Amino acid sequence: MSQGSKDKYTDKQKRKAEHIAEGYEAQGVPDKEAEARAWATVNKQDGGGKKSGSGRSKSTVH
Numbered sequence: 001m002s003q004g005s006k007d008k009y010t011d012k013q014k015r016k017a018e019h020i021a022e023g024y025e026a027q028g029v030p031d032k033e034a035e036a037r038a039w040a041t042v043n044k045q046d047g048g049g050k051k052s053g054s055g056r057s058k059s060t061v062h
Helices: 011-026 030-046
Strands: none
Touching: 011 030
């Protein structure tokens, strides 16, 4: 299910996904399904890969 390159993710996100996938595999989830669930979890928690751009974390409320 996981498509595309994981190059846009930080090392920490990659480690997190690997750890989550291992947990799913320990529960008996097939490898591909565990990997897909792990990346979905990382995306939900962190909002995807590396974000670039000036002022990304600044509030727009004035």
